[in-house]
Amino acid sequence: MAKTVITFGTFDVFHIGHLRILERARALGDRLVVGVSSDHLNFKKKQKYPVFSEHDRRSIVSALACVDEVFSEESLEWKGKYISTYNADILVMGDDWAGRFDEFKSLCEVIYLPRTENISTTEILAAVRATSA
Numbered sequence: 001m002a003k004t005v006i007t008f009g010t011f012d013v014f015h016i017g018h019l020r021i022l023e024r025a026r027a028l029g030d031r032l033v034v035g036v037s038s039d040h041l042n043f044k045k046k047q048k049y050p051v052f053s054e055h056d057r058r059s060i061v062s063a064l065a066c067v068d069e070v071f072s073e074e075s076l077e078w079k080g081k082y083i084s085t086y087n088a089d090i091l092v093m094g095d096d097w098a099g100r101f102d103e104f105k106s107l108c109e110v111i112y113l114p115r116t117e118n119i120s121t122t123e124i125l126a127a128v129r130a131t132s133a
């Protein structure tokens with residue numbers, strides 16, 4: 001039977017680490033559904049808005065060959081609901097979230113993949129600030 005993989009993220013200032021985790025997530029199944037966190041959720045999580053708008057972040061993720069469907073992640077508390085709505089067989093997250101979503105093992109398989117080293121949105125923004133200073 002076809003397997004659906006679900007993953008979540010902000011995907012702000014989209015970079016190679018984001019692409020690699022989405023490609024690896026897709027390779028674990030037949031269909032990849034991605035919850036892109038809303039601007040509102042980001043503000044709640046980090047007390048700041050992402051650089052790229054929710055609309056643009058969703059457009060970038062939707063355009064990728066490895067992504068089949070995108071939705072707006074409105075709350076961290078609704079993971080179980082999203083897993084059920086999209087009939088996900090596997091939840092994938094980077095290992096910076098290791099252990100944090102183990103409660104969903106009753107709903108689907110939960111896999112934490114290693115993050116791509118030496119790249120992050122925070123580091124990109126710091127490098128841009130340093131070169132433009």
Ligand code: C2G
Nearest residue numbers: 008009010011012017018021037093094115116119
């Ligand atoms: N990632 C990665 N390698 C990097 C950077 C990020 O594999 N160098 C992965 C993260 O582990 C995550 C995904 O890319 O699985 C998205 O990362 P972020 O955009 O930083 O997402 P985050 O703010 O952690 O939001 O409900 C969960 C949240 O919405 C996740």
